Amino acid sequence: MTEKSFSNNSEDFSFIEENCKIIKDNISEAIAKSGRTDTVRFMAVTKTVSPEKVNFAASLGINLLGENRVQEFLSKYESYDKNCEVHFIGGLQSNKVKYIIDKVAMIHSVDNIKLVDEISKRAALCNKVMDVLIEVNIGGEKTKGGVLLENLDGLVSYCTDAANIELKGFMAIPPIESGKYFGQMEEIYQKYRSKYGEKINTLSMGMSNDYQQAILYGANIVRIGSALFGKRSY
Numbered sequence: 001m002t003e004k005s006f007s008n009n010s011e012d013f014s015f016i017e018e019n020c021k022i023i024k025d026n027i028s029e030a031i032a033k034s035g036r037t038d039t040v041r042f043m044a045v046t047k048t049v050s051p052e053k054v055n056f057a058a059s060l061g062i063n064l065l066g067e068n069r070v071q072e073f074l075s076k077y078e079s080y081d082k083n084c085e086v087h088f089i090g091g092l093q094s095n096k097v098k099y100i101i102d103k104v105a106m107i108h109s110v111d112n113i114k115l116v117d118e119i120s121k122r123a124a125l126c127n128k129v130m131d132v133l134i135e136v137n138i139g140g141e142k143t144k145g146g147v148l149l150e151n152l153d154g155l156v157s158y159c160t161d162a163a164n165i166e167l168k169g170f171m172a173i174p175p176i177e178s179g180k181y182f183g184q185m186e187e188i189y190q191k192y193r194s195k196y197g198e199k200i201n202t203l204s205m206g207m208s209n210d211y212q213q214a215i216l217y218g219a220n221i222v223r224i225g226s227a228l229f230g231k232r233s234y
């Protein structure tokens, strides 16, 4: 029994190592193709993935983790390799901010004023400046989180004025036909970077199916789950 479970585990783990190599190669290829000279961070998205697998990915040099669900994160984070930097990327209710504020280095999913207020308040309570991205609902899809384009400028201003918050850039989960939306996100990113300067330095977009394309449009964090850890059951 023990041996079998061991060999199952090691099979799973070598699969992750192979995927990791392929993804890193694909990222390098996309960077070369885009002619960019900056770097792209490879985030491992950990939803449904055991801490053992997450730590194995960390041992391969992936030191950035993306968390979606507060409960699941809290149950796993004590087990994570302490060298990992954790970002919160999922939909976040303001009443849950207090659970994650001291555990994450960035929140990618800021999309409303109430959430900004709560992050500001909780960050002040732990003497921290929280780096955030505004999530943009670039496809205007009713079922998705993110601020709609018509409300973006107001939220950006609100965020840049808030105490204990540093706006670092933007995040998006575009509709399937992502090319056009990635282009729009790149424009948004450049527009606010011109306005606020180089402290706006993060464009988080691209997932398992489209990260190479996202890199062509300037993404500098790609968030990858299933291409690294395998298909999720839900």
Ligand SMILES: *Cc1c(COP(=O)(O)O)cnc(C)c1O
Pocket: 045, 047, 068, 089, 090, 173, 207, 208, 209, 223, 224, 225, 226, 227
């Ligand atoms: C699940 C998830 C990802 C990764 O999705 P994959 O298609 O498995 O790579 C990226 N970003 C967010 C916000 C997610 O919820």
